[in-house]
Amino acid sequence: MADRSRPRSSKKDAPTGQPTSRITIYLNGRKRSIPSGRSLSSALSEEHIPVLVRSLKYHRPRGQYCGTGQCAGCLVRHNGVPMARACQIVPEDGDVVETESGWPSTEHDLLSLMDRVFSQKMDTLRGFTRPLVLRRPYLKVVRSFSGLGAMPDTAPKKSPSMEQKTVDLLIVGGGATGRAAEQAVIEGSIRQRVHLSDRRVAGESVVYLGPSEDKGFLALVSRKGLPALQVTSRKVLVATGSYDAGLFFPGSDLPGVLTGEGLESLAGEQGVHPFQSIVVFGGGPRTRRLVKRFGSRVKLLAAPTTLSEDLRQLARSLEIEVVERSMILSAQGRNRLRSVLLQDRKTGEQRRVRAGALVLAHRVLPNATLLFQAGAVMQWREGGSAYFPELSPRCETTVPGLFAVGSAAGFLDPTSSLESARCAAETLAGGGQSGKNASSQSSSDPAGLLAKRVPQEDNGFMLEYLTEFLRLPRTRKTVLCPCEDVTLEEVEGVVKEGWDPTLEVVKRLTGTGMGLCQGRYCVPDSILLLSALTGRSPEAIGFMTQRPPVWPLRIGDLAGGR
């Protein structure tokens, strides 16, 4: 992924003073010295990163994309464990890391010819059916290409049993909002037993939430390096925040195209990353944060709509060029991004920008999977172009005892986010009207909280943006769902053939949303895409059942003990 468009000077952003300590790992059998204390993908990115993953069908190169452990961009075999996320591993001295896709190697993969042979698509839905005598050979060959990593050669040591815990309140999410709620509840009522699951610091993720046998909720919590934890709680507060959305265009799956979180995770706390020139795409608070942090390497800020005056000024002060009302037409490069083709949405004028990274920060989406799973009624909100929970003025969802606050509930700016946390905490601590849940949207909202829920950063432009994008001619196939290598053209084909263009049906016809990320990065845009293609409202396109677990869950973490 290293960008060779300019001379290398990776020390530029490195922390000065202390020399970084280094460890030795074995990458595909070869010794490699890497800095310690950083994620594997970050450590490898110090110099030229090899391609770690080839895609399932077309063997396209993939790289770090989401930085949260959800996508299929950085899977490696780590000490014999398949499909480990390089962005989530902090390697230790002597670790053995292997890439698992491609032949003869992941970096130089002859099977990437697939991408050319099947230049339109490899039709696994209708292809390989004739002649009948070739059925078994087809099965054999296609099967030999399946799977992302090989089964471990040996069984791991048995983990200890899953732990169990009973509390009064489970808080999911340890960001500022979740912490604020925790503190307010504890201050408001000292008798409450509260458990807070924090992903970033404690490595705890609530992967399942449902009703428990008796009253209250049952949650399964996966923990880094520990067996899972089973929490029974009377009430649950979801403060899972938001994430950076993906976007599709030809080349959107190239290494070097990544989300804001992807870049932040790669850079780690030290802020070291291999990109000499970055194009940032976006215009909201997320973009602002990224420009502030990575400003010295940001070459161009491309906004899909117009920029706020303060962001414009910030860019000017950092000598960053700004283009507004801009569309990404494509990303070019062989095994990594080399340049981005942009088009002015007003004039149609095109320009090519050389860049090592294209950072997507145009849109944030709520982490609302748990709310869906727990059965809360969700509403499509045009402002956010996403589903948000139906809430009472006390931030209780339609499931009694289940509260949602912060950006997961649609309070996108920090002020209203904290306000929502305090409001819910008041009720949870016993101060407010408790137990009044549900469809009381219309009932009084003294704090005026719900009115602040229309996202400040308006995502409503996306439908228009994608509609415009679809009208433009495309020459290369566009990967819509990178986990499963589903193309935009396949989805267009499904609509043209007259199938029911709802997400549930398109998912089952094409595989969109059935991959490793469970649709986090393709489904939000697929809804808008289907809406643009059919003229139906996004709500009529529907959604797909959000299936547990929220994050892939190691079998051994549940099965320990026996």
Add this chain to the structure above:
Amino acid sequence: MPSEASHYDTIIIGGGVIGLYTAFHLSARMDPRKVLVVDRTFPSGGASGRNGGGVRQQWESKATIRLAKESVQTYSRFGRDFGFNPWFRQGGYLFLAFREEERKTLQKMERGVREEGLPIRWLDPAAVHALVEELEVPGILGGTYLPTDGVIHPFPVIWGLISELKRRGVELRYRTEVSGVETVSGGVRGVRVQGELLRADRVVNAAGGWSQQINSLAGLPSFTKPTLHEILATEPVKPFLKPMVVTLGRGTYFSQTMRGEIVGGLTMDHSRSQRQGLYSSGEFLVEMARELARLMPRVADVRILRCWSGYYDDSPDGLPLLGEDPRLKGFYQANGFGGHGFMLAPSSTARLAKILLGERTDLDPHWISPDRFTGQIPGRPVEGLSLG
């Protein structure tokens, strides 16, 4: 559709694999425009899109073995015939015995299956291990293995059938709930959908887990009942598991799909649950993870990607109900497959189509007919291997 066309010969309630295959066989023999399929949700929204894709011929009763054998032949040609590839991979089914009585049950079944000309074999523990090296669990007494059993990807079967039926001119109405079954003097007159009466001479109840609701619309108590079953899928691993593996005790089963996911489930008792509709339970995730790690300890390092649930429509004797309901003339049952509708669909619906056309079938009518539960017919066979 013109108004006179809303008098159908046959209305099939349920657009899953049973309903669609029934329409397929029926429309080959009569005016396809006289057949209507109506379904409450989207295609594959019921058990036909929620099953594990297993297709096996290892059964206790002769009739089930024969039906399954024919289905295997049909599915192995499905891609060519329908133009949609269901990736039917015949890696066999391996039934494991851990206890003496399980061994006896399986060896008895093995004899019956062999008598039908199928290449079933008994594997001793060493042979089991040679077939699936990862089964590092103590106490395996052996197992039956039939290499021509397999696993199919269910969705393409549904898409293939829908495409073919549309081409023929059969009317399909999805996302259309049936609100009434109209009867007149002990016979069926039609069904009511969205306030509209659709007349028909025959109505087929192929609603699977919802067939009780359809029966009650016709004023009939049901012999079958829906039970919730859950499945999970792991992240896709490179091919290692050839057969579908089944254990008798808890009805645990798992196989590897063509994409590489390990897909499997086990039977849990949800009868005391307060939850409504289809749901996934945390208890299942834990139980299934334990079962997988017990049977294949190496799988502990693989991750669960997703889980989901669906209904089995269980009949009292483990066999489906196929044929006219003795309580209502013109009302046909095609349900009660107990979680095995997908694997038995092509062949059993071929018989149902014959029954609908008033012809004799090669099946003993006492065996499948819905009237076997009204107490008139003695000595019915029981399918004991209707598990997992």
